[in-house]
Amino acid sequence: MAAWSCRLLLRRGTPVLSLRAAAESPPRMVGCIRSVNNTTWFDEHLTEDNQEYMRKSMAQEYRRQTADRLNPLKDEPWQRHEWTQGSRRVGLVAIKLGMAPIWTKTGERHVATMLQVQDCHVIKYLSKEEFDGHTAALLVGGRNVSPFHKSEVQMEMFRNAGVPPKQKLTTFKVSDNALIKPGTPLLAAHFRPGQYVDVTAKSIGKGFQGVMKRYGFKGQPASHGQTKTHRRPGASGPGGDPAKVFKGKKMPGRMGNVFVTAYGLKIWRVNTKCNVLYVNGSVPGHKNCLLKIRDTTLPTRSSTLLSLPFPTYFTEEEGDLDEDLYDDNLFIHTDPSLALT
Amino acid sequence: MAACAKGLPKCLFSLTLSRNPRLRNQRFVSTSRCRRAPAHGSEEPPKFSPPPKPVIIDKTQTAASLRKFLSPEFIPPRQRTNAIKFAIERKDMIHRRKVLHIPEFYVGSIMAVTMADPNASGKINRFVGICIQRGGKGLGATFVLRNIINNQGVEICYEIYSPRIQQIDVLKLEKRLDDNLMYLRDALSEYSTVDPEMRPGPFSPTGEVTVNKIRVRMRPKPWSKRWERPKFNIKGIRFDLALTPEQMEHAQKWAQPWLQYDMLREYDTSNLEEQIFNEVQQEMSK
Numbered sequence: 001m002a003a004w005s006c007r008l009l010l011r012r013g014t015p016v017l018s019l020r021a022a023a024e025s026p027p028r029m030v031g032c033i034r035s036v037n038n039t040t041w042f043d044e045h046l047t048e049d050n051q052e053y054m055r056k057s058m059a060q061e062y063r064r065q066t067a068d069r070l071n072p073l074k075d076e077p078w079q080r081h082e083w084t085q086g087s088r089r090v091g092l093v094a095i096k097l098g099m100a101p102i103w104t105k106t107g108e109r110h111v112a113t114m115l116q117v118q119d120c121h122v123i124k125y126l127s128k129e130e131f132d133g134h135t136a137a138l139l140v141g142g143r144n145v146s147p148f149h150k151s152e153v154q155m156e157m158f159r160n161a162g163v164p165p166k167q168k169l170t171t172f173k174v175s176d177n178a179l180i181k182p183g184t185p186l187l188a189a190h191f192r193p194g195q196y197v198d199v200t201a202k203s204i205g206k207g208f209q210g211v212m213k214r215y216g217f218k219g220q221p222a223s224h225g226q227t228k229t230h231r232r233p234g235a236s237g238p239g240g241d242p243a244k245v246f247k248g249k250k251m252p253g254r255m256g257n258v259f260v261t262a263y264g265l266k267i268w269r270v271n272t273k274c275n276v277l278y279v280n281g282s283v284p285g286h287k288n289c290l291l292k293i294r295d296t297t298l299p300t301r302s303s304t305l306l307s308l309p310f311p312t313y314f315t316e317e318e319g320d321l322d323e324d325l326y327d328d329n330l331f332i333h334t335d336p337s338l339a340l341t
Numbered sequence: 342m343a344a345c346a347k348g349l350p351k352c353l354f355s356l357t358l359s360r361n362p363r364l365r366n367q368r369f370v371s372t373s374r375c376r377r378a379p380a381h382g383s384e385e386p387p388k389f390s391p392p393p394k395p396v397i398i399d400k401t402q403t404a405a406s407l408r409k410f411l412s413p414e415f416i417p418p419r420q421r422t423n424a425i426k427f428a429i430e431r432k433d434m435i436h437r438r439k440v441l442h443i444p445e446f447y448v449g450s451i452m453a454v455t456m457a458d459p460n461a462s463g464k465i466n467r468f469v470g471i472c473i474q475r476g477g478k479g480l481g482a483t484f485v486l487r488n489i490i491n492n493q494g495v496e497i498c499y500e501i502y503s504p505r506i507q508q509i510d511v512l513k514l515e516k517r518l519d520d521n522l523m524y525l526r527d528a529l530s531e532y533s534t535v536d537p538e539m540r541p542g543p544f545s546p547t548g549e550v551t552v553n554k555i556r557v558r559m560r561p562k563p564w565s566k567r568w569e570r571p572k573f574n575i576k577g578i579r580f581d582l583a584l585t586p587e588q589m590e591h592a593q594k595w596a597q598p599w600l601q602y603d604m605l606r607e608y609d610t611s612n613l614e615e616q617i618f619n620e621v622q623q624e625m626s627k
Contacts, residue, residue: 095423097422097423097425097426098422098423098426100426100430100479100480100481101480101481101500101502103503103504103505107457107459107503107504107505109500109503114426114429116423116425271429274425274429276425276429287420287421287422287423288421288422288423331504332436333433333434333436333437333440333502333504334436334439334440335440335504336440337440337441337457337504337505337506337507338457338504338505339457339464339507340457340458340459340464340505341464
């Protein structure tokens with residue numbers, strides 16, 4: 001009831017002010033009172049086979065769009081340039097799958113995080129002037145998602161690129177010789193084993209946390225006369241001279257759910273078939289969260305020895321790679337057992 | 342034996358051997374074999390091709406009678422992880438199993454593991470012990486072997502898929518009443534001692550695995566853990582010798598009888614196990 005009246009009002013173009021009143025009284029606005037939140041999802045009122053059909057047809061549509069984009073004859077790609085010293089290339093958006101152990105050829109055990117590059121496309125090109133005045137930028141999106149929860153502005157962007165709507169959009173600052181046409185898919189082979197990357201993601205949200213968990217304060221002893229004080233911050237600053245608490249004082253508050261970057265992570269293995277990267281160590285974020293991966297900014301880890309695909313890896317150009325690309329030091333499970341000498 | 346005329350004298354020779362009783366018990370080994378001169382056209386001697394390996398088909402055992410065993414680390418835990426991650430890990434595990442034979446074993450079996458060790462003499466390290474725990478899933482699966490050497494209890498945790506492991510042998514395949522034998526640390530040392538020179542016992546791929554119903558005698562309390570408490574659910578300890586009935590009743594205070602009715606804790610792996618078992622068998626037979 002309230003839902004219908006809401007839709008009627010929207011269709012007529014009048015702003016939604018009082019909805020309860022509109023159901024009973026004529027459409028003259030009585031005055032804005034309360035808003036009724038009646039969100040619904042696109043297949044709530046559909047029958048079951050219609051829902052099935054909608055899902056299948058959406059998936060087919062996405063696949064068709066992506067397949068069109070991979071065809072080089074239909075739309076010409078942009079000019080490709082060579083890599084020069086100081087040029088920056090795009091990064092990727094990936095999903096954190098989980099962690100697994102890896103062994104080197106000397107028998108040492110390390111842990112690696114598996115990141116899957118799923119439906120990563122370049123969405124938009126922002127020129128130097130549009131972006132910040134210094135460098136050009138490329139908007140990249142990851143993981144297809146339903147269009148019903150995207151705003152019209154975003155949907156316009158995806159339509160222009162000819163790509164299904166994405167869950168995460170990130171900007172990558174890029175040098176002018178590494179520009180890619182919007183709509184090109186980005187694959188895991190963009191990164192090669194032996195290279196170092198930076199991974200940014202939103203850390204796991206911990207909610208409102210005390211000062212011991214949030215900042216590692218020592219707290220107070222558990223016994224020996226402490227009265228109701230075991231995990232409190234203690235003193236909050238010097239005494240009468242400033243007579244105030246400085247801004248930025250570490251106090252309890254919301255912890256986590258902020259963007260955190262892990263720098264200098266080595267790539268051990270790239271699976272080109274499933275588009276999975278094995279990245280050394282741990283990475284911020286929970287399982288199945290979206291991350292932003294780019295080449296390292298650390299000067300001691302940037303390698304010029306590896307010939308990385310510039311501006312990105314194209315399947316048509318570079319041809320077939322092996323299903324799995326391994327780092328030189330990594331132990332591959334098809335090899336015989338190690339005999340340490 | 343060779344059917345061609347070249348081998349005929351040898352055939353006759355072997356016939357005389359088999360008929361003559363005195364000669365039957367002696368061995369005649371000829372290291373050289375008389376060869377004819379090579380044929381006119383060929384310049385090099387004929388290439389040596391080794392005889393084909395005999396294929397042993399055991400007709401007494403059908404596929405249906407073989408014991409179905411899926412190693413517990415293949416079964417993925419109940420999590421919100423993407424199934425692709427488990428599939429990729431399973432591929433790696435199968436690759437490793439094709440190189441190193443990882444036998445079927447349970448907690449309570451006696452095993453010997455040889456591992457490459459840079460600090461050992463001969464670079465190889467062999468340890469024999471009883472398996473007290475199997476943990477972990479996927480590539481990081483581990484098992485702990487316990488033994489008592491020179492009156493010192495030693496436990497070593499091995500990663501099943503570590504490349505340093507050269508060989509895993511099961512010397513005695515059996516199960517025990519519990520899944521976790523950590524209480525052997527508090528039991529008398531005779532229950533954890535395993536002879537390091539033990540020979541492998543008979544192995545039968547059909548039929549059920551024997552369950553050793555031994556109930557272990559413990560050292561006097563205090564123990565490292567309160568094994569009498571119902572959360573451990575241990576059946577393999579002789580509590581009647583170690584504790585009084587009052588102590589046993591007191592331990593039952595920590596019982597949680599409602600746990601067995603908790604439906605959210607149910608994790609039915611039967612379908613998953615079947616699927617994974619078929620997949621693993623297929624891949625291993627390739």
